[in-house]
Structures are given as structure tokens and as C-alpha cells.
Amino acid sequence: MFDFYKIINFRIKIIGIKIIIKKGKKVGMREINVNLITKNIKEMCIEANHFLSEDMKKTFDKAVKTEKSPLGRQVLNQLQENLDIAGKEMIPICQDTGMAVVFINVGQDVHFTEGNLEDAINEGVRQGYIEGYLRKSVVSDPIIRENTKDNTPAIIHYSIVSGDKVEIIIAPKGFGSENMSRVFMLKPADGIEGVKEAILTAVKDAGPNACPPMVVGVGIGGTFEKCALMAKKALTRNLEEKSPIKYVDELEKEMLEKINRLGIGPGGLGGTQTALAVNIEVYPTHIAGLPVAINICCHVNRHAHRVL
Numbered sequence: 315m316f317d318f319y320k321i322i323n324f325r326i327k328i329i330g331i332k333i334i335i336k337k338g339k340k341v342g343m344r345e346i347n348v349n350l351i352t353k354n355i356k357e358m359c360i361e362a363n364h365f366l367s368e369d370m371k372k373t374f375d376k377a378v379k380t381e382k383s384p385l386g387r388q389v390l391n392q393l394q395e396n397l398d399i400a401g402k403e404m405i406p407i408c409q410d411t412g413m414a415v416v417f418i419n420v421g422q423d424v425h426f427t428e429g430n431l432e433d434a435i436n437e438g439v440r441q442g443y444i445e446g447y448l449r450k451s452v453v454s455d456p457i458i459r460e461n462t463k464d465n466t467p468a469i470i471h472y473s474i475v476s477g478d479k480v481e482i483i484i485a486p487k488g489f490g491s492e493n494m495s496r497v498f499m500l501k502p503a504d505g506i507e508g509v510k511e512a513i514l515t516a517v518k519d520a521g522p523n524a525c526p527p528m529v530v531g532v533g534i535g536g537t538f539e540k541c542a543l544m545a546k547k548a549l550t551r552n553l554e555e556k557s558p559i560k561y562v563d564e565l566e567k568e569m570l571e572k573i574n575r576l577g578i579g580p581g582g583l584g585g586t587q588t589a590l591a592v593n594i595e596v597y598p599t600h601i602a603g604l605p606v607a608i609n610i611c612c613h614v615n616r617h618a619h620r621v622l
Contacts, residue, residue: 343425344478348434350622351426351480355438358484358618359414360446363406366397369553370590370615377527377580377587386585390527393580393613407614411448412486414439414468417547421477432470440464451489471543483550485617491528491610494520497542500604506561509534509606510569516608517573517589522582525612527590529553530573533607535597545609548593550617557594566592580613590615 366374374397378390400407416435426434443450443465452466453459475481496519498512513532520528533544557563569592579585590613599605 343423344421345425345427346480346622348426348429348431351431351434351482352438352441354482354620354622355416355435355484356442356445358482358620359439359442359448359486362484362486362616362618363408363411363446363448364404365401366407366614367617367619369555373553373590374527374613377590381580381585381587383579383585385583386579386587389580389583389585390587397614406448407616408488408612409449410451410488410490411443411465412488412616413452413492414443414465415485415487415546416468416470417473417481417483417485417550418470419473419475419479419481421479422474423476423478424480435470436466436468439468440466471547480622481620482622483617483619485546485550487546487616488525488612491520491524491612494524494610495542495545496608497538498606498608499538500606502602502604504604506565508604510565510572512606513569513592513608514572514576516610517578518576520610521578524610526578526582527580527587527613529590529611529613529615530569530592531609531611532569532592532594533597533609534594534605535599536605537599537603538605540597541605541607542609544595544597545607548595549609549611549615550619551593551595553591553593559596562594562596566594569594 378387378394381387381390397407399405448465450461450463450465452462454462496516500508500512513530517530529549531545531548533541533548535541536544557566570589573589573592574586576588577584578588580587
């Protein structure tokens, strides 16, 4: 026979659990419909491919004024004219509208509804590249090389952070500069001088292929893949924002000065503005290693940033 009281107690417990869960959602969780993610990703893909971010505008304008080579100034003026036309007439800044790289920081108090987050991100990229008439450059297989026709899938990097906000950074990455990326697995004995040499080597080897004046992202530490990810993320850091680590801030200034003394110049045609900025990120590493990655971006360094 069924124990009537046990059944009643069990149902009371279930109801209690439901009340607690419901209350928890109401107080501690923020629900975000994934359609909002799709909408913002779409808009950001179009935005990043047509307009420079504010920090890039200021840095580029400064480079135009400080370039000492007449030919270098001419190249920079032409690039600036191209940027103005792109913004006014809604024409992509560059014909290579890149592979969409997405950095998304998700607050642990966020609950996504009405679908899958990764699908929503890729749908935003698909809509952005189709509706924005942006070039579709992604192939479904690196060997077979059949175009996906909508620039998906994106490269997505997730981080879970505190709070109830979602931070999104879109960085469409063209492959003229991406192909100039380098990873150096240095020995600890190589020290900071080895790091400097690695950065200069990467920039020298890149030469005009990275469409200078370039922005140089550097990742130091971690592992093989971690330093490369840091180098990519470093490109999205506001160029007016200094590193909070003193030696890193000093290293960024030193490397920018040394790179601009290489003489590569705007368009690789000579001049004093080979790089607009050097952004460096560091991370703890193993006692036996000193990984260094350099990810170079062209003169537009496309990225868009939003917090939902």
C-alpha cells in the first residue's frame, strides 16, 4: 500500500524546490533572449567593417601629422581619404572583410533563452555579412576549400565572468596581416631581450604584407595556444589605454619606437610610421618556457565593442 503521508510530504518538497528555483531566477538571474545577441553581432559586423573605432581614429590622425616622409604622408592621406569614403558611402574599409573573431564575456548570472548561444552568434555573423554586402571569405574545410557563402562559422572565444552583463568584441581579421603571425617558443634564458628580438623579427618579416602602418599585438607567457590568444586579444585593447604593469608599458613604448625606426613605413614605401601601436598582454607560464606570439593587424585594426 502507498504511504499517503509520504506522498504528501514528497509533493510539498517538490513545490518548495520550484518556489526556490523561481525565486532564485527572479532575484539572481538575468535572462537574455539569444535574438538580442544575434541582432548586436549583425550590427557590429557591419559597423566594424565600415568605421574605425574612436581610439584608432585618434591614433591614425596623429600618425598622419607626425609622419616625416613625404611619400609616407601621401600614402597616409590616401588611406585617410579611403576611410572617409567608406564611412560616408557605406563601403567596406577594405575589400577583405575578414574572418569574424568574437570575444564574448558572459556574466555567470546570465541565463540565455530561446536558443543556443553559439548558434545565435553565428547567425549574427551570417546576417551581418549578407545584409551588409560584405565579402564572404570563409571556406568549410581548409583543404577542400568550398566557400560557406555567409562567412560562418566565426572564431569564438568565451569567458565566464562575474555579474549579469554580456560583453562582446567583434574583430573581423583580414588574412594579409593574419598570415604574418608568428609564435616563438623561447627559452627562459632568452629573457626580455629575446622577446624584443622576436617582435622585431616578426615585423621585419611582415614588411609591406601586413598593410602598414600596423598595430602589433603581443602575447607573452602561458602556453603555445595561450600566448597566441593573448596576442589576438591585445589587438582589441583601446590604444589609449596603458598597461597597468610598469615593465609592460615601458616595453610597449620601446618596441613602438624601435619598429618605427625600421623604415618600412606606410604601405611599405618607407617612412617613420610603420606601427601605430604595440599592445602587449602577459600571463604566468611554466618554469621551462617563454612563449611569445605576435599577431599583426593592418592600419584599420577593425573591432567593435558592446556591453549588453
